[in-house]
Amino acid sequence: MRPRLPLRVGRHSDNSAMALMRMKLSLGPVLYYWTREALMEFYAGVAESGVDIVYLGEVVCSRRHNLRLDDWLGLARDLSASGKQVVLSTQALIESESDLKALRRIAANGEFTVEANEMGAVRLLAGRVPFVAGPHLNIYNNETLAWFAELGAMRFVLPLELSRDMLRELQAARPAGMQTEVFAYGRMPLAFSARCFTARHHDLPKDDCQFRCLDDADGLALKTRDRTPFLTLNGIQTQSALVYDLSESIAELRSLAVDVVRVSPQSRDMLAIIEAFSERCAGRPGAPLEGLRVAAPCNGYWHGVPGMEYRN
Amino acid sequence: MPIPELVCPAGNLPSLKTAVDNGADWVYMGLKDETNARNFAGLNFDAASAREGLRYAHAAGAKMLIAINTFPQGQASKRWQRAIDGAADLGIDAVILADAGLMRYAAERHPQLRLHLSVQTSATNYEAINFYQERFGISRAVLPRVLSLAQVADVIRNTTVPIEVFGFGSLCVMVEGRCALSSYVTGESPNTRGVCSPAKAVRWEKHGDTLDARLNGILIDRYAPGENAGYPTLCKGRFNVDGETHYAIEDPSSLNAMALLPELVNIGVAAIKIEGRQRSPAYVAAVTRIWRAAIDAHAKNPQLFAVQADWANGLARVAEGQQHTLGAYHRKWK
Structure with missing residues (x-):
C-alpha cells in the first residue's frame, strides 16, 4: 500500500475555502454519431442546464460530418453567450493529412480553449495558448504532469484507469495553477483502433461504412457468449458496457481538490443527469441516478480494482 | 534506399543470443518488473543477464535496446528512473520510452543516451513525433500498428526521425x-503494469464437451469439441453483437508484413521490428533467420525479390493463431 499523502496544493491549501468552492461540472464531447437535429436539440437543452463547461467537437471519427467545424464554432458561440465555458476537443487518433488539417484549424481557432487528445495537438498548442490536456494523453505521474504545466496546460483530465489513491499522489504535487478534471459519469472510452468495429459488424469497409453508427445513439452492445453485457462498439472506439458513475464519490472528489467533474453524454435523460451532478457539485444531495443510466454502474477504477466492478 | 535494420525480441538470455546469432541488428529486452510492457512471469532480465546480453550482442556487432515503456503512476517514477540510470551505466545502445516524464529525465540526466519512442507512446502522426524530437531529441520512433502503408510513407516524408514499424x-x-x-x-493493463489479459486472471472451464475461456469471470470464448482453443486475449474472443456471434474485434491472427518488404524499403522505413519477447528462443531463432534472409535478399536484388515458400512456411509454423494478416498496412483490414 502506498502511504496516503497530505495535500500540499498551492492554490488549494486552504481546506475550508476549498470546501466552500463549488466544483465545476463539465459535459464531455458527444462520443457517438448523432444526427444534426439531435445534436442541435441536445445542445439547446445544455445551454439551459446547470453545466459550467461544455466540450464540443468530433473526437472519434473523421468521417462523421453532420456538424462541420464551422457548425461547432457556431454552437460554441451560442453556448458561450448562454454563459458556458466552451472547449473544443480534438480527435483522439490522428492518422491522415486531412486529420491534421482539421486539427490545425481547431488549434488555430483563436477564440476557444482547445482540449488536446493526442500529442500532435499538443505540439500545435504548446507555448502558444493555454490548453486542456485530455483524458487520452497518458498523464500518469507527477513528472509528466509538471511537463504539461510547462507546456501551457491549464487543466488535465485524469486517465480513466487511475484510482483515487493515484489522484491523491498527483494532487499532492500538482503544479501551481493546474486544474484537475475527473471523468465521473458515462460509458468509458477504453480503446481506439484504426479499425471501425461498427462497420466490421455490418460487414462494410470503413471507407464505405454508410455511417451505420448513426443507428446506435449510445453505441452498439457487445455481449459475451453467455449474454453478459461487456463492451460497447462506437466506430473505432471501444467503450465499457457499464456506465462509470462517481456520483456517490463527489465529496471525496472535492476533498481531493478536484476542480472539474466531467459527465459524458448519452442519448436520453442527460439533462436530468446534469442536474443530479450539478446539485452534488454544489454540495447538495441531488436526485438518485437509478433509472437514468443507460446501463448498470461501475466504479472499479476509482477504487483501484478492475474497472468493471462496482464498490459501494 | 537504405537497408532497414532488423529489431528482434529477447525475453531472456537464450533468446537474445539466438537473435544475435541469426542476424538481428538490434535486440530489445526488459527488466523483471513492471517497467516494461512484457512483464510476464519467468521472463526478462536482471542486471547480470543484461550485462552478459550486452557483451554478447556487442561482440557480434549487434546493439541492445532496453524497453522501459510503461507509465509510472502517481509518485512512483523513481523506480523507472533507476532503470534508466542502470541502462545508461551499463552502456546500453538505446532505451525505448513511452512516458514523457521519463523521456525528459533521460534527456536531462543522460544526454548521451539514445532514446527511441515506444509504440506505447501512441504517436501516429508526424506532428507528435516531431514534438518528441524537438523536446527530447529522440533518435527513432516506433509506429503503432494502425497506419496504412500510404500513411506510414506520409509520416516518413514529414519527419527526420527514423521510423521503425512492426x-x-x-x-x-x-x-x-x-x-x-x-x-x-x-x-x-499494458500502460499500468506491462500486461494484457494477464495469465493469473485466466480460468478454463470444461462444461460437458465445451471449453470456456474466462478472464476474471468474463467469458472471452467458448470452444466446441475439435476447435482450437487459443489464449483468451480479451479482444480476440468471439462475442455476440446484435444476435450474431463472431470475432467482433479481432480474429486470433498475427501480423506478417513480409510481402510488403519492398514497399517498406521504398518508403524509407529505417527498421523493422519483430514482436514476441514472450515467445520461445525457437520462435526468435526462426523469425530472425527468415527475416534476415528476406531483408538481405531484397538488398541484394530488389527487382527479383519474392517471399520464398520456405520462408512463408517457416513463419506460419511459429505464428500465433491460424492465419496471417497484413494488418492496418492493408486498407481493407480497417
Whole structure:
C-alpha cells in the first residue's frame, strides 16, 4: 500500500475555502454519431442546464460530418453567450493529412480553449495558448504532469484507469495553477483502433461504412457468449458496457481538490443527469441516478480494482 | 534506399543470443518488473543477464535496446528512473520510452543516451513525433500498428526521425498505449503494469464437451469439441453483437508484413521490428533467420525479390493463431 499523502496544493491549501468552492461540472464531447437535429436539440437543452463547461467537437471519427467545424464554432458561440465555458476537443487518433488539417484549424481557432487528445495537438498548442490536456494523453505521474504545466496546460483530465489513491499522489504535487478534471459519469472510452468495429459488424469497409453508427445513439452492445453485457462498439472506439458513475464519490472528489467533474453524454435523460451532478457539485444531495443510466454502474477504477466492478 | 535494420525480441538470455546469432541488428529486452510492457512471469532480465546480453550482442556487432515503456503512476517514477540510470551505466545502445516524464529525465540526466519512442507512446502522426524530437531529441520512433502503408510513407516524408514499424508477430488491434480494456476486466493493463489479459486472471472451464475461456469471470470464448482453443486475449474472443456471434474485434491472427518488404524499403522505413519477447528462443531463432534472409535478399536484388515458400512456411509454423494478416498496412483490414 502506498502511504496516503497530505495535500500540499498551492492554490488549494486552504481546506475550508476549498470546501466552500463549488466544483465545476463539465459535459464531455458527444462520443457517438448523432444526427444534426439531435445534436442541435441536445445542445439547446445544455445551454439551459446547470453545466459550467461544455466540450464540443468530433473526437472519434473523421468521417462523421453532420456538424462541420464551422457548425461547432457556431454552437460554441451560442453556448458561450448562454454563459458556458466552451472547449473544443480534438480527435483522439490522428492518422491522415486531412486529420491534421482539421486539427490545425481547431488549434488555430483563436477564440476557444482547445482540449488536446493526442500529442500532435499538443505540439500545435504548446507555448502558444493555454490548453486542456485530455483524458487520452497518458498523464500518469507527477513528472509528466509538471511537463504539461510547462507546456501551457491549464487543466488535465485524469486517465480513466487511475484510482483515487493515484489522484491523491498527483494532487499532492500538482503544479501551481493546474486544474484537475475527473471523468465521473458515462460509458468509458477504453480503446481506439484504426479499425471501425461498427462497420466490421455490418460487414462494410470503413471507407464505405454508410455511417451505420448513426443507428446506435449510445453505441452498439457487445455481449459475451453467455449474454453478459461487456463492451460497447462506437466506430473505432471501444467503450465499457457499464456506465462509470462517481456520483456517490463527489465529496471525496472535492476533498481531493478536484476542480472539474466531467459527465459524458448519452442519448436520453442527460439533462436530468446534469442536474443530479450539478446539485452534488454544489454540495447538495441531488436526485438518485437509478433509472437514468443507460446501463448498470461501475466504479472499479476509482477504487483501484478492475474497472468493471462496482464498490459501494 | 537504405537497408532497414532488423529489431528482434529477447525475453531472456537464450533468446537474445539466438537473435544475435541469426542476424538481428538490434535486440530489445526488459527488466523483471513492471517497467516494461512484457512483464510476464519467468521472463526478462536482471542486471547480470543484461550485462552478459550486452557483451554478447556487442561482440557480434549487434546493439541492445532496453524497453522501459510503461507509465509510472502517481509518485512512483523513481523506480523507472533507476532503470534508466542502470541502462545508461551499463552502456546500453538505446532505451525505448513511452512516458514523457521519463523521456525528459533521460534527456536531462543522460544526454548521451539514445532514446527511441515506444509504440506505447501512441504517436501516429508526424506532428507528435516531431514534438518528441524537438523536446527530447529522440533518435527513432516506433509506429503503432494502425497506419496504412500510404500513411506510414506520409509520416516518413514529414519527419527526420527514423521510423521503425512492426513486421511480424502478435497483433494489437487497438492503438498501443491507448487501450485500457485489460484493466477494465482485470485491473492490470499494458500502460499500468506491462500486461494484457494477464495469465493469473485466466480460468478454463470444461462444461460437458465445451471449453470456456474466462478472464476474471468474463467469458472471452467458448470452444466446441475439435476447435482450437487459443489464449483468451480479451479482444480476440468471439462475442455476440446484435444476435450474431463472431470475432467482433479481432480474429486470433498475427501480423506478417513480409510481402510488403519492398514497399517498406521504398518508403524509407529505417527498421523493422519483430514482436514476441514472450515467445520461445525457437520462435526468435526462426523469425530472425527468415527475416534476415528476406531483408538481405531484397538488398541484394530488389527487382527479383519474392517471399520464398520456405520462408512463408517457416513463419506460419511459429505464428500465433491460424492465419496471417497484413494488418492496418492493408486498407481493407480497417
